[in-house]
Amino acid sequence: MTNDDGSPLFNPSILPWSAALHPSALKMTANDLRNEVKRRCVAENVPNAPRPNQWTVAKCTDWLEKNPIVADNKIAYIKNIIAHRITVAQEANLNALPCSQPVASSNVGTGNWIGKYPRLQLIHAIVDDNEIKTAYLHRLVVPNGQMAIENRRTPEAIAENVWTMVANR
Numbered sequence: 001m002t003n004d005d006g007s008p009l010f011n012p013s014i015l016p017w018s019a020a021l022h023p024s025a026l027k028m029t030a031n032d033l034r035n036e037v038k039r040r041c042v043a044e045n046v047p048n049a050p051r052p053n054q055w056t057v058a059k060c061t062d063w064l065e066k067n068p069i070v071a072d073n074k075i076a077y078i079k080n081i082i083a084h085r086i087t088v089a090q091e092a093n094l095n096a097l098p099c100s101q102p103v104a105s106s107n108v109g110t111g112n113w114i115g116k117y118p119r120l121q122l123i124h125a126i127v128d129d130n131e132i133k134t135a136y137l138h139r140l141v142v143p144n145g146q147m148a149i150e151n152r153r154t155p156e157a158i159a160e161n162v163w164t165m166v167a168n169r
Contacts, residue, residue, distance in 0.1 A: 034055055037050065
């Protein structure tokens with residue numbers, strides 16, 4: 001499918017698709033393509049519908065290219081969904097706050113705790129400071145009494161929380 005100006009409707013080099021961690025995340029699997037062949041056959045009442053259960057990616061892609069979506073309302077729906085996702089991704093990218101410190105991980109800036117470096121940083125934040133280490137060891141000790149329970153959300157209690165101390169470190 002193409003836009004009105006002739007450019008391809010799906011362009012993996014623009015947001016939101018350019019933000020994919022791996023290019024393979026955008027590729028459809030053979031099972032996805034087989035399901036799309038079946039869906040189009042059912043939706044369009046294709047006589048002598050194929051049985052693509054054992055088809056390869058190339059054969060599914062060839063069949064899908066030979067049998068494109070031609071209904072104007074379906075094409076308009078697809079174009080609207082793609083345009084909506086592009087605008088949402090661009091707005092989110094404009095509103096994104098820059099990180100104050102770089103993250104030392106294998107996936108920089110993704111927020112995923114992948115690899116050894118984020119976990120090592122957490123361990124060092126807990127172990128290197130005696131005050132944080134003591135708070136960590138006593139994090140599950142809850143004092144008795146209703147006042148202690150009610151005072152958990154005071155600024156002093158929040159500052160003494162082990163996870164607040166680690167985050168500040």
